Amino acid sequence: MKPLIILLLGSIALCSCTHPPASYKGEYPDDVRVIVEQKCATAGCHNDKSYENAAGLRLDRWEHMFAGGNSGSVVIPYNTANSSLMYFINTDSSEGPVLQPTMPVNGTPLTAAEYQTIKKWIAAGAPDRTGAVPFASDAATRQKVYITQQGCDLIAVVDAQTNLIMRYISIGVSNAIETPHCVRFTPDGKYAYVSFTSGGYLQKIDATTDQVVDQMYLGDGSWNLFHIAPSGKELLITDYEGGKIELIDLEKMSIEMTYEDFQNPHGIECNAAFDTFYVTAQFGNTVYRLTRSGRVKELSIDGNDPNHKADTYNPHEIMMTPDRSRYFLTCQTSNEVRVMDTKTGALLKVIPVGTFPQEIALSHSKPYMIISCQEDITPEYPGYKGSVYVIDYNTMEVVKRIPGPFYQIHGVSVDDKSGKIFIASRNVSSTGPAPHHTSQCGGRNGYYSVYDLNTFQPVTTKRYEAAVDPYSSDIRFKD
Template identity: 25%
Template sequence: MAEYLIVLNKDEDTVSIVDAHSYEIIKTVETDYNPHEVVITPDGKKTYITCSLGNKMNIMDNDTFEITKTLEHPDFNFPHGLGVTPDGKKIFMASTYSEKVFVIDAEIDEITNVFPTYQKLSHMISFSPDGKTVYVPNIGSHNMTVVDVESEKVVNHFPVGRGPEGVAVHPNGRELYVANQDDNNLFVIDTETLEVLYKRRIGTCPVRLVFSPDGKYALIPNRESGELSIIETAFELKGKVYPWEVKRIRVGVWPGGIVFNPEGTKAFVANNKTNDLSVINMETLEEEAKIKVGIHPDGIAYLVK
């Protein structure tokens, strides 16, 4: 079984295919302008790449590591965040400046639905663990849009902090974590009541949020302060359990995209301005290596095939 890191290099319009064990780049793939975010289908067969400044989506065959199809649409205006349903049949994509959500049929790779959020700067896509709900953070209107996956309709909006960008639902499905880049803080929200359960101050300009596979940790890259906030989601202190920042470590300049290996033993952080990845040992919570990639790496995914 082979394992790879799929790393998007925004300022050279390429994808680095990196062996996840040797850390060697085995292939460099050309893309359209400004590859930004990435998602891999659950079966590992295809990779979807939003080329934000090129207003295109590239689709890569993971057997050959070749771009086999490109999607375009008049309302692709900075296509950005991506997510895939657990069954791999649908791709959801947020287009930031058109403030719309696109649905792509992953079997035929065609756009089947487009609908507006009616909010400002709809930027990312985050699925609930059961695949029934999509959360879309709206950077400009400081709120979250809730989309029902089956009906492909907006069902709710609710306020969060200023400039929400990093967002993910805990694997238990009960808590939504939101990193607010303008407030430099983390909200932990009850997914049923939408009550803010906890607020935590983190670093400067948090831009992503990813849970470890077991849900023990949430990792948040703080772009402007060049740090990685490590949140233990059930930290016990004096008989009470909280989400708590247990460590903040230096990584590269402008950390962005993050991905875990399937075992959760390592995390990989794309450092936009140092053109490398930080390898985080999740047992020691330390950076153990750096991997050189292309210019301005950001979107990153882990492929097992």
């Protein structure tokens, strides 16, 4: 397994600090508490009186540290490499990144021993004085969002209740960036799988422990999207550049069947029996209908002969309605969603949406398809790019267009339990908003936003910074 790649998160404000009163007591372990009292949770800095002007980060109690700051989490339990607090208290480059300003500002930096105390504490899970580790309770039932970080070979694990990154999972096999593309949970929420466009492996993650527990070699290829069977026992995955589709036995972690000679296969859907599959051809006007036995039929989405011309519709993602009577296609060149009749293959409706529509998330509590439009220009938010369209899949009408302070949004997830939409902004262009920090794996940090499924308004104004190129996302429990 490759080593974890360092991510710089959070934001620590410039401030002039003085010591807190001697009566201050926190819930940190005593050795950590003494350091935080003297160097962090001080007047003018990260205490209860001044934290709002210190990047919103309050540190006077353990529980406040794990409420994060204006940019989200600053300490990731068990993960010193991705805890941005470490960079601002470090003065020794041999120990890791050293970022300015060194904390405490205008005060005495942490000694080497104090730095090691904080580092060992985070590596042990950053527990409170009773030994409780943040976000460790209810591991089997905790609602989470997984977001692939294409530029760092990481998965951000977001706690759906607090909206904060609670863990990072290091993925991939080699030391090179393998570009994790798609992540999906099994229907029971026990496991997740991740594919790579620059690596030949499929990896399996235990969603209770957030650890990679198995992997299999698919063969050389650009492994893009996949669809997990309703049983959770099989998976169908596309090789975008190699033109292959593979059927995987997830219990044996082995290839059951390889189907070949497709033109840029990408998005995948299936029937209830998981024996008939619908696969988008990324370029042109074509969807493949593939049976388990290997029969293939090309279906046109515009009434013309099937073709693979890049200047037409270019269907990217496909999503079926819950009864599987219709499927919706994001057409990234024509900037529309096309609705097709599953049984007859007839075009039912063309729905104009924003520029470069990409991913689709399905709500299970409301009749909504949530569409990310990556390059949409939003006059309401000058300097930003991207919008979300909400479509009622029964009426096939746009319910809401959601503009926001996004930049190149791609992955979207719906948490019906809490009524939230999680929206990932890739932010890979240099014209996007400047990240709070840089990342050692190169590129620009992205971020995610959280919106209310009922009102379509922001749940919070926070922009939760994540690693480089947050791309695909999925919610753990759908119902």
